[in-house]
Amino acid sequence: MLSVQEGLQAGYSNMFNLNEKVAIVTGARRGMGRTHALLLAQAEAKVVVSDIDLKECEQVVAEIKKAGGEAIAVKCDVTNKKDIDNMVAKTVEQFGKIDILVNNAGICQFKPFIDLTDDDWDKTIDINLRGYYWCAKAVVPEMIKQKYGRIINIASIAAGQVGVGFQGLTHYCASKGGIVAFTEALALELAPYNITVNAIAPGVIDTPMAASIKTDPKAYEASMARIPLKRMGKPEEVSGLVVFLASDESSYITGDFIVADGGYLST
Numbered sequence: 001m002l003s004v005q006e007g008l009q010a011g012y013s014n015m016f017n018l019n020e021k022v023a024i025v026t027g028a029r030r031g032m033g034r035t036h037a038l039l040l041a042q043a044e045a046k047v048v049v050s051d052i053d054l055k056e057c058e059q060v061v062a063e064i065k066k067a068g069g070e071a072i073a074v075k076c077d078v079t080n081k082k083d084i085d086n087m088v089a090k091t092v093e094q095f096g097k098i099d100i101l102v103n104n105a106g107i108c109q110f111k112p113f114i115d116l117t118d119d120d121w122d123k124t125i126d127i128n129l130r131g132y133y134w135c136a137k138a139v140v141p142e143m144i145k146q147k148y149g150r151i152i153n154i155a156s157i158a159a160g161q162v163g164v165g166f167q168g169l170t171h172y173c174a175s176k177g178g179i180v181a182f183t184e185a186l187a188l189e190l191a192p193y194n195i196t197v198n199a200i201a202p203g204v205i206d207t208p209m210a211a212s213i214k215t216d217p218k219a220y221e222a223s224m225a226r227i228p229l230k231r232m233g234k235p236e237e238v239s240g241l242v243v244f245l246a247s248d249e250s251s252y253i254t255g256d257f258i259v260a261d262g263g264y265l266s267t
Protein backbone atom coordinates (compact mmCIF):
# COMPACT_ATOMS: atom_id res chain seq x y z
CA MET A 1 0.00 0.00 0.00
CA LEU A 2 1.23 3.55 -0.72
CA SER A 3 2.36 5.85 2.10
CA VAL A 4 0.18 8.97 2.54
CA GLN A 5 2.90 11.04 0.89
CA GLU A 6 3.24 8.66 -2.06
CA GLY A 7 -0.53 8.61 -2.38
CA LEU A 8 -0.74 12.39 -2.42
CA GLN A 9 1.94 12.53 -5.08
CA ALA A 10 0.10 9.96 -7.14
CA GLY A 11 -3.18 11.82 -6.65
CA TYR A 12 -4.45 8.57 -5.07
CA SER A 13 -4.82 7.29 -8.61
CA ASN A 14 -3.60 3.89 -7.48
CA MET A 15 -6.32 3.36 -4.89
CA PHE A 16 -8.25 0.12 -5.44
CA ASN A 17 -5.94 -0.74 -8.32
CA LEU A 18 -5.55 -4.49 -8.87
CA ASN A 19 -2.84 -4.37 -11.51
CA GLU A 20 -0.90 -7.68 -11.56
CA LYS A 21 -3.50 -9.35 -9.34
CA VAL A 22 -5.27 -12.54 -10.44
CA ALA A 23 -8.89 -13.12 -9.43
CA ILE A 24 -11.24 -16.09 -9.74
CA VAL A 25 -14.99 -15.38 -9.64
CA THR A 26 -17.40 -18.33 -9.37
CA GLY A 27 -20.94 -18.08 -10.72
CA ALA A 28 -19.81 -15.28 -13.02
CA ARG A 29 -21.85 -15.88 -16.18
CA ARG A 30 -24.61 -13.50 -15.07
CA GLY A 31 -26.01 -11.48 -12.15
CA MET A 32 -23.63 -10.18 -9.52
CA GLY A 33 -20.85 -12.62 -10.42
CA ARG A 34 -20.72 -11.02 -13.87
CA THR A 35 -20.44 -7.49 -12.48
CA HIS A 36 -17.83 -8.63 -9.92
CA ALA A 37 -15.76 -9.96 -12.85
CA LEU A 38 -16.27 -6.78 -14.92
CA LEU A 39 -15.38 -4.40 -12.08
CA LEU A 40 -12.35 -6.45 -10.99
CA ALA A 41 -11.14 -6.33 -14.59
CA GLN A 42 -11.82 -2.59 -14.72
CA ALA A 43 -9.53 -2.30 -11.67
CA GLU A 44 -6.94 -4.11 -13.84
CA ALA A 45 -7.10 -7.58 -12.29
CA LYS A 46 -6.69 -10.60 -14.56
CA VAL A 47 -9.98 -12.42 -14.14
CA VAL A 48 -11.05 -16.04 -14.36
CA VAL A 49 -14.74 -16.07 -15.21
CA SER A 50 -16.19 -19.41 -14.11
CA ASP A 51 -19.67 -20.89 -14.03
CA ILE A 52 -21.64 -23.95 -15.16
CA ASP A 53 -22.11 -22.63 -18.72
CA LEU A 54 -18.87 -22.03 -20.61
CA LYS A 55 -20.45 -20.12 -23.52
CA GLU A 56 -21.97 -17.52 -21.20
CA CYS A 57 -18.64 -17.19 -19.36
CA GLU A 58 -16.98 -16.59 -22.73
CA GLN A 59 -19.42 -13.75 -23.40
CA VAL A 60 -18.36 -12.06 -20.14
CA VAL A 61 -14.71 -12.58 -21.11
CA ALA A 62 -15.43 -10.98 -24.49
CA GLU A 63 -16.92 -7.93 -22.71
CA ILE A 64 -13.81 -7.65 -20.54
CA LYS A 65 -11.45 -7.99 -23.50
CA LYS A 66 -13.43 -5.44 -25.52
CA ALA A 67 -12.84 -2.96 -22.69
CA GLY A 68 -9.10 -3.71 -22.78
CA GLY A 69 -8.99 -6.13 -19.83
CA GLU A 70 -7.56 -9.60 -19.45
CA ALA A 71 -9.69 -12.67 -18.66
CA ILE A 72 -10.28 -16.34 -19.38
CA ALA A 73 -13.43 -18.45 -19.16
CA VAL A 74 -13.44 -21.77 -17.31
CA LYS A 75 -16.39 -24.10 -16.87
CA CYS A 76 -16.72 -24.94 -13.20
CA ASP A 77 -19.60 -26.50 -11.31
CA VAL A 78 -18.70 -25.84 -7.66
CA THR A 79 -20.25 -29.18 -6.64
CA ASN A 80 -17.66 -30.96 -8.78
CA LYS A 81 -14.20 -31.22 -7.23
CA LYS A 82 -12.57 -32.11 -10.56
CA ASP A 83 -13.98 -28.91 -12.10
CA ILE A 84 -12.57 -26.88 -9.20
CA ASP A 85 -9.12 -28.49 -9.49
CA ASN A 86 -9.20 -27.81 -13.24
CA MET A 87 -10.17 -24.15 -12.62
CA VAL A 88 -7.24 -23.69 -10.23
CA ALA A 89 -4.81 -25.47 -12.59
CA LYS A 90 -5.95 -23.39 -15.60
CA THR A 91 -5.63 -20.15 -13.59
CA VAL A 92 -2.07 -20.96 -12.52
CA GLU A 93 -1.15 -22.16 -16.02
CA GLN A 94 -2.49 -18.96 -17.62
CA PHE A 95 -1.62 -16.30 -15.02
CA GLY A 96 0.97 -17.97 -12.74
CA LYS A 97 -0.79 -17.43 -9.40
CA ILE A 98 -4.07 -16.77 -7.56
CA ASP A 99 -4.50 -13.63 -5.43
CA ILE A 100 -8.26 -13.28 -5.10
CA LEU A 101 -11.14 -15.74 -4.83
CA VAL A 102 -14.69 -14.45 -5.01
CA ASN A 103 -16.95 -17.28 -3.82
CA ASN A 104 -20.20 -16.12 -5.41
CA ALA A 105 -21.95 -19.10 -7.06
CA GLY A 106 -25.27 -19.77 -5.41
CA ILE A 107 -28.91 -20.78 -5.76
CA CYS A 108 -31.99 -19.58 -3.91
CA GLN A 109 -35.11 -21.72 -4.02
CA PHE A 110 -38.18 -20.42 -2.18
CA LYS A 111 -39.94 -23.42 -0.57
CA PRO A 112 -41.85 -23.70 2.70
CA PHE A 113 -40.11 -25.88 5.30
CA ILE A 114 -42.96 -28.38 5.41
CA ASP A 115 -42.57 -29.08 1.67
CA LEU A 116 -38.77 -29.11 1.69
CA THR A 117 -37.15 -32.43 0.65
CA ASP A 118 -33.76 -33.79 1.62
CA ASP A 119 -32.70 -33.25 -2.00
CA ASP A 120 -33.68 -29.54 -1.83
CA TRP A 121 -31.69 -29.17 1.38
CA ASP A 122 -28.64 -31.03 0.06
CA LYS A 123 -28.59 -29.17 -3.27
CA THR A 124 -28.60 -25.76 -1.58
CA ILE A 125 -25.99 -26.70 1.00
CA ASP A 126 -23.79 -28.41 -1.63
CA ILE A 127 -23.67 -25.35 -3.90
CA ASN A 128 -23.93 -22.47 -1.43
CA LEU A 129 -21.78 -23.80 1.42
CA ARG A 130 -19.69 -26.83 0.48
CA GLY A 131 -18.88 -25.16 -2.87
CA TYR A 132 -17.35 -22.21 -0.98
CA TYR A 133 -15.36 -24.59 1.23
CA TRP A 134 -14.08 -26.60 -1.75
CA CYS A 135 -13.05 -23.51 -3.74
CA ALA A 136 -11.29 -21.96 -0.72
CA LYS A 137 -9.55 -25.28 0.02
CA ALA A 138 -8.31 -25.44 -3.60
CA VAL A 139 -6.89 -21.89 -3.80
CA VAL A 140 -5.40 -21.53 -0.31
CA PRO A 141 -2.20 -23.54 -1.06
CA GLU A 142 -1.46 -21.11 -3.94
CA MET A 143 -2.08 -18.11 -1.65
CA ILE A 144 0.07 -19.55 1.17
CA LYS A 145 2.96 -19.99 -1.31
CA GLN A 146 3.02 -16.24 -1.95
CA LYS A 147 1.92 -15.17 1.56
CA TYR A 148 -0.88 -13.09 0.09
CA GLY A 149 -4.53 -13.63 -0.59
CA ARG A 150 -8.04 -12.27 -0.50
CA ILE A 151 -11.03 -14.57 -0.08
CA ILE A 152 -14.39 -12.85 -0.48
CA ASN A 153 -17.44 -14.93 0.36
CA ILE A 154 -20.81 -13.69 -0.86
CA ALA A 155 -23.28 -14.39 1.93
CA SER A 156 -26.61 -12.56 2.33
CA ILE A 157 -28.65 -10.51 4.75
CA ALA A 158 -30.47 -13.86 5.15
CA ALA A 159 -27.52 -15.24 7.14
CA GLY A 160 -29.05 -15.06 10.61
CA GLN A 161 -27.75 -13.34 13.75
CA VAL A 162 -29.57 -10.12 12.84
CA GLY A 163 -33.03 -10.82 14.26
CA VAL A 164 -34.65 -11.10 10.83
CA GLY A 165 -36.02 -14.35 9.40
CA PHE A 166 -36.88 -15.05 5.77
CA GLN A 167 -40.00 -17.07 4.85
CA GLY A 168 -39.51 -20.13 2.67
CA LEU A 169 -35.74 -19.98 2.88
CA THR A 170 -34.69 -22.21 5.79
CA HIS A 171 -32.17 -24.12 3.67
CA TYR A 172 -30.85 -20.92 2.00
CA CYS A 173 -30.54 -19.11 5.35
CA ALA A 174 -28.72 -22.11 6.85
CA SER A 175 -26.23 -22.08 3.96
CA LYS A 176 -25.62 -18.32 4.20
CA GLY A 177 -25.28 -18.41 8.01
CA GLY A 178 -22.74 -21.19 7.51
CA ILE A 179 -20.78 -18.97 5.14
CA VAL A 180 -20.49 -16.21 7.76
CA ALA A 181 -19.32 -18.64 10.47
CA PHE A 182 -16.90 -20.26 7.98
CA THR A 183 -15.54 -16.81 7.08
CA GLU A 184 -14.85 -15.83 10.70
CA ALA A 185 -13.11 -19.11 11.52
CA LEU A 186 -11.08 -19.25 8.30
CA ALA A 187 -9.90 -15.66 8.77
CA LEU A 188 -8.23 -16.68 12.05
CA GLU A 189 -6.39 -19.59 10.49
CA LEU A 190 -5.21 -17.74 7.39
CA ALA A 191 -4.16 -14.46 9.03
CA PRO A 192 -0.60 -15.77 9.66
CA TYR A 193 -0.24 -16.14 5.88
CA ASN A 194 -1.41 -12.61 5.11
CA ILE A 195 -4.63 -13.93 3.61
CA THR A 196 -7.78 -12.02 4.51
CA VAL A 197 -11.21 -13.64 4.47
CA ASN A 198 -14.37 -11.55 4.49
CA ALA A 199 -18.07 -11.95 3.76
CA ILE A 200 -20.40 -9.58 1.93
CA ALA A 201 -24.11 -9.56 2.70
CA PRO A 202 -26.13 -8.20 -0.22
CA GLY A 203 -29.74 -7.21 0.39
CA VAL A 204 -32.33 -7.47 -2.38
CA ILE A 205 -30.34 -7.06 -5.58
CA ASP A 206 -31.76 -6.85 -9.09
CA THR A 207 -30.43 -10.08 -10.65
CA PRO A 208 -32.08 -13.15 -12.20
CA MET A 209 -32.09 -14.69 -8.70
CA ALA A 210 -34.40 -11.95 -7.44
CA ALA A 211 -36.64 -11.95 -10.55
CA SER A 212 -39.54 -13.52 -8.65
CA ILE A 213 -39.55 -10.58 -6.21
CA LYS A 214 -39.64 -8.12 -9.10
CA THR A 215 -42.51 -9.82 -10.90
CA ASP A 216 -44.66 -10.54 -7.84
CA PRO A 217 -46.27 -7.24 -6.76
CA LYS A 218 -46.93 -8.55 -3.21
CA ALA A 219 -43.35 -9.72 -2.71
CA TYR A 220 -42.01 -6.50 -4.24
CA GLU A 221 -44.17 -4.33 -1.99
CA ALA A 222 -43.14 -6.32 1.09
CA SER A 223 -39.47 -5.85 0.19
CA MET A 224 -39.86 -2.13 -0.46
CA ALA A 225 -41.59 -1.71 2.90
CA ARG A 226 -38.37 -3.00 4.49
CA ILE A 227 -35.88 -1.01 2.39
CA PRO A 228 -35.33 2.63 3.40
CA LEU A 229 -33.75 3.45 0.00
CA LYS A 230 -37.00 2.15 -1.62
CA ARG A 231 -35.39 0.28 -4.47
CA MET A 232 -33.56 -2.93 -5.25
CA GLY A 233 -29.77 -2.72 -5.30
CA LYS A 234 -27.88 -2.79 -8.57
CA PRO A 235 -25.34 -5.63 -8.95
CA GLU A 236 -22.48 -3.14 -9.33
CA GLU A 237 -23.40 -1.60 -5.95
CA VAL A 238 -22.19 -4.87 -4.44
CA SER A 239 -19.28 -5.30 -6.85
CA GLY A 240 -17.74 -2.04 -5.59
CA LEU A 241 -17.38 -3.71 -2.19
CA VAL A 242 -15.80 -6.75 -3.84
CA VAL A 243 -13.18 -4.53 -5.50
CA PHE A 244 -12.53 -2.76 -2.19
CA LEU A 245 -12.09 -6.05 -0.29
CA ALA A 246 -9.86 -7.37 -3.08
CA SER A 247 -7.63 -4.30 -2.93
CA ASP A 248 -4.73 -3.35 -0.69
CA GLU A 249 -6.95 -0.61 0.82
CA SER A 250 -8.77 -3.35 2.81
CA SER A 251 -5.55 -4.80 4.25
CA TYR A 252 -6.64 -4.44 7.92
CA ILE A 253 -10.08 -6.00 7.43
CA THR A 254 -10.50 -9.73 7.99
CA GLY A 255 -13.15 -12.04 9.42
CA ASP A 256 -15.71 -9.33 8.74
CA PHE A 257 -19.22 -9.21 7.39
CA ILE A 258 -20.05 -6.13 5.30
CA VAL A 259 -23.66 -5.36 4.41
CA ALA A 260 -24.96 -3.65 1.21
CA ASP A 261 -28.73 -3.65 1.65
CA GLY A 262 -30.17 -0.16 1.17
CA GLY A 263 -30.82 -0.09 4.92
CA TYR A 264 -32.89 -3.33 5.07
CA LEU A 265 -31.36 -4.54 8.33
CA SER A 266 -31.70 -1.12 9.97
CA THR A 267 -35.51 -1.19 9.97
Ligand SMILES: NC(=O)c1ccc[n+]([C@@H]2O[C@H](COP(=O)([O-])OP(=O)(O)OC[C@H]3O[C@@H](n4cnc5c(N)ncnc54)[C@H](O)[C@@H]3O)[C@@H](O)[C@H]2O)c1
Nearest residue numbers: 027031032077078104105106156202204205207208209210
Ligand atom coordinates in the same frame (compact mmCIF):
# COMPACT_ATOMS: atom_id res chain seq x y z
N1 LIG B 1 -29.89 -11.24 -5.78
C1 LIG B 1 -30.03 -11.09 -4.50
O1 LIG B 1 -30.96 -10.43 -4.03
C2 LIG B 1 -29.04 -11.70 -3.53
C3 LIG B 1 -29.09 -11.30 -2.20
C4 LIG B 1 -28.18 -11.80 -1.29
C5 LIG B 1 -27.21 -12.69 -1.71
N2 LIG B 1 -27.15 -13.09 -3.00
C6 LIG B 1 -26.08 -14.02 -3.38
O2 LIG B 1 -25.29 -13.47 -4.39
C7 LIG B 1 -24.70 -14.50 -5.17
C8 LIG B 1 -24.96 -14.22 -6.66
O3 LIG B 1 -26.36 -14.30 -6.88
P1 LIG B 1 -27.13 -13.48 -8.02
O4 LIG B 1 -28.15 -12.69 -7.35
O5 LIG B 1 -26.17 -12.84 -8.94
O6 LIG B 1 -27.89 -14.68 -8.72
P2 LIG B 1 -27.81 -15.33 -10.16
O7 LIG B 1 -28.75 -16.47 -10.12
O8 LIG B 1 -27.95 -14.33 -11.22
O9 LIG B 1 -26.30 -15.85 -10.21
C9 LIG B 1 -25.89 -17.01 -9.54
C10 LIG B 1 -24.85 -17.68 -10.42
O10 LIG B 1 -24.40 -18.86 -9.74
C11 LIG B 1 -24.27 -19.86 -10.75
N3 LIG B 1 -24.34 -21.21 -10.18
C12 LIG B 1 -25.42 -21.85 -9.68
N4 LIG B 1 -25.10 -23.10 -9.34
C13 LIG B 1 -23.77 -23.25 -9.62
C14 LIG B 1 -22.85 -24.32 -9.49
N5 LIG B 1 -23.21 -25.51 -9.02
N6 LIG B 1 -21.57 -24.10 -9.86
C15 LIG B 1 -21.18 -22.89 -10.34
N7 LIG B 1 -22.02 -21.86 -10.51
C16 LIG B 1 -23.29 -22.04 -10.15
C17 LIG B 1 -25.42 -19.62 -11.71
O11 LIG B 1 -25.19 -20.25 -12.95
C18 LIG B 1 -25.44 -18.12 -11.78
O12 LIG B 1 -24.63 -17.62 -12.81
C19 LIG B 1 -25.31 -15.79 -4.66
O13 LIG B 1 -24.43 -16.42 -3.76
C20 LIG B 1 -26.55 -15.33 -3.95
O14 LIG B 1 -26.97 -16.23 -2.94
C21 LIG B 1 -28.05 -12.61 -3.92
